[in-house]
Amino acid sequence: MARLRLTLAYDGTDFAGWQIQAAGGGRTVQGCLEEALATLCGQPVRVHGAGRTDSGVHALAQVAHADVPEHRAGLPWGKALTALLPKDVAVTEARLVAPDFHSRFDATGKEYRYTLWTRPGHVLPWRRPYVWDVGRYGTLDVAAMEACAGLFVGEHDFAAFQNAGTDVHSTVRRVWDVSRLAGTGPDETVWRFHGEGFLKQMVRNLMGALVAVGRGKATAEDVATLLAAGDRRRAPGTAPAQGLCLHAVEYGAPGVAGLPGLGDKPAEPAGSTT
Amino acid sequence: MARLRLTLAYDGTDFAGWQIQAAGGGRTVQGCLEEALATLCGQPVRVHGAGRTDSGVHALAQVAHADVPEHRAGLPWGKALTALLPKDVAVTEARLVAPDFHSRFDATGKEYRYTLWTRPGHVLPWRRPYVWDVGRYGTLDVAAMEACAGLFVGEHDFAAFQNAGTDVHSTVRRVWDVSRLAGTGPDETVWRFHGEGFLKQMVRNLMGALVAVGRGKATAEDVATLLAAGDRRRAPGTAPAQGLCLHAVEYGAPGVAGLPGLGDKPAEPAGSTT
Numbered sequence: 162m163a164r165l166r167l168t169l170a171y172d173g174t175d176f177a178g179w180q181i182q183a184a185g186g187g188r189t190v191q192g193c194l195e196e197a198l199a200t201l202c203g204q205p206v207r208v209h210g211a212g213r214t215d216s217g218v219h220a221l222a223q224v225a226h227a228d229v230p231e232h233r234a235g236l237p238w239g240k241a242l243t244a245l246l247p248k249d250v251a252v253t254e255a256r257l258v259a260p261d262f263h264s265r266f267d268a269t270g271k272e273y274r275y276t277l278w279t280r281p282g283h284v285l286p287w288r289r290p291y292v293w294d295v296g297r298y299g300t301l302d303v304a305a306m307e308a309c310a311g312l313f314v315g316e317h318d319f320a321a322f323q324n325a326g327t328d329v330h331s332t333v334r335r336v337w338d339v340s341r342l343a344g345t346g347p348d349e350t351v352w353r354f355h356g357e358g359f360l361k362q363m364v365r366n367l368m369g370a371l372v373a374v375g376r377g378k379a380t381a382e383d384v385a386t387l388l389a390a391g392d393r394r395r396a397p398g399t400a401p402a403q404g405l406c407l408h409a410v411e412y413g414a415p416g417v418a419g420l421p422g423l424g425d426k427p428a429e430p431a432g433s434t435t
Numbered sequence: 436m437a438r439l440r441l442t443l444a445y446d447g448t449d450f451a452g453w454q455i456q457a458a459g460g461g462r463t464v465q466g467c468l469e470e471a472l473a474t475l476c477g478q479p480v481r482v483h484g485a486g487r488t489d490s491g492v493h494a495l496a497q498v499a500h501a502d503v504p505e506h507r508a509g510l511p512w513g514k515a516l517t518a519l520l521p522k523d524v525a526v527t528e529a530r531l532v533a534p535d536f537h538s539r540f541d542a543t544g545k546e547y548r549y550t551l552w553t554r555p556g557h558v559l560p561w562r563r564p565y566v567w568d569v570g571r572y573g574t575l576d577v578a579a580m581e582a583c584a585g586l587f588v589g590e591h592d593f594a595a596f597q598n599a600g601t602d603v604h605s606t607v608r609r610v611w612d613v614s615r616l617a618g619t620g621p622d623e624t625v626w627r628f629h630g631e632g633f634l635k636q637m638v639r640n641l642m643g644a645l646v647a648v649g650r651g652k653a654t655a656e657d658v659a660t661l662l663a664a665g666d667r668r669r670a671p672g673t674a675p676a677q678g679l680c681l682h683a684v685e686y687g688a689p690g691v692a693g694l695p696g697l698g699d700k701p702a703e704p705a706g707s708t709t
Contacts, residue, residue: 170557170559170560171560172560172561219561221559239556239557243557248560248563249560250560251557251558251559251560252557253556253557253559282513282527283444283513283517283525283526283527284525285444285495285525286444286445286446286522286523286524286525287446287493287564287565289522290561291561
């Protein structure tokens with residue numbers, strides 16, 4: 162067998178997440194990919210993804226690997242898979258790698274981006290599936306959000322920001338950066354979450370807490386207490402899935418930021434508006 | 436009756452265009468709007484749009500007007516309509532205007548934007564409904580395209596760039612600007628078309644000619660000959676609808692460019708790539 166490494170972009174809107182479901186459980190990215198690979202290989206192929214994105218979460222650069230038969234190894238995988246895959250998934254890179262490469266275990270960092278729609282009044286229709294409309298809450302206190310974001314940087318027990326349904330040995334994670342980038346337009350703000358790894362729905366829970374602080378529903382002190390106490394029941398709500406995008410998965414030396422990507426512009430200094 | 440002026444943003448993907456169709460003719464923006472207005476007014480309401488966008492064409496700022504009963508004039512129209520309209524249409528501005536305002540006859544200029552996807556290999560899934568994938572054609576000759584674009588500026592008979600199905604008195608139109616803007620990401624190029632008015636599918640036909648020149652399938656001289664001859668049958672193909680967006684409708688002194696909008700960044704100097 163030859164090991165294939167794939168980088169994938171997908172629109173999560175119509176997917177029940179990355180991970181393949183029990184029969185009748187809905188359309189998944191992993192499922193579509195395994196189906197396309199089976200067609201090309203003439204046999205079942207298991208795919209392993211770096212991150213199990215939730216239903217509705219998008220990806221600019223999810224990474225996955227799979228073993229394919231040697232006699233098919235030379236296929237132009239990127240083109241062949243994209244041709245077979247539905248329109249909401251694209252293979253942006255495909256290459257053969259060493260047989261011990263593992264998309265999940267070898268990952269040394271991940272970057273997520275979360276997009277807030279900050280304009281009051283209306284959301285542009287084509288941005289709806291990719292943003293959380295916080296414009297309806299009025300002007301957010303960005304300085305307070307940025308102060309709160311600083312609390313998340315470093316090695317912490319993020320038990321208060323983990324949703325149920327996971328079985329992890331430890332809820333301690335190392336986060337390198339939580340910061341505000343400029344948006345893709347005047348109406349949007351993008352938040353960057355960069356760390357060694359994240360617990361289930363952790364990024365959405367951190368974003369939910371930041372918005373609660375921006376709205377004045379909680380203070381940075383409340384969030385610090387929560388982080389220390391580790392009690393999810395007292396935490397602000399989870400931010401909706403559709404604003405989130407898995408921006409990059411990193412391999413190699415940990416903590417090295419990925420290359421600049423879409424919308425990766427420096428933010429203006431924090432003012433009173435997002 | 437009171438005259439209401441509306442500015443509308445819509446995602447054209449799932450619409451059979453702006454204009455209401457005969458029964459069974461498909462879902463239209465005008466149709467959805469008239470339905471919502473009838474609900475709010477308790478009587479049928481006719482809507483007049485500034486531009487009849489084709490099936491699949493988007494709008495950032497279409498302008499329309501309608502007459503509503505005096506006793507309903509004070510409604511918060513923007514919010515009320517957006518609440519009733521489907522998710523792919525939003526009212527971005529609503530206000531009462533003088534009873535002689537006419538969205539189409541009073542318009543003194545229109546700006547369209549056309550987005551090309553110029554990266555070879557793959558289109559990001561969420562950009563598919565908003566771009567024309569010309570990355571598959573390889574690198575376009577941008578300098579040749581810009582030279583060709585210059586031919587369209589000024590007052591010309593655009594008969595060669597009009598599609599069938601219209602009944603206009605004259606095919607002469609005044610175009611103020613056809614130019615390349617920076618895209619919304621590293622993989623896209625946006626072309627701006629600004630003029631007094633455009634014939635049916637004229638912008639898509641101009642874009643089709645520009646891409647043909649960029650691909651080396653035609654020269655700027657061919658296009659000049661075509662423009663002079665006025666023969667549509669010899670013209671390059673029409674660019675697909677989904678890359679096009681009605682960016683602004685202008686009123687007042689003609690030729691004054693609209694305010695900077697989404698993605699309105701200055702283009703870098705023309706190089707060998709788009």
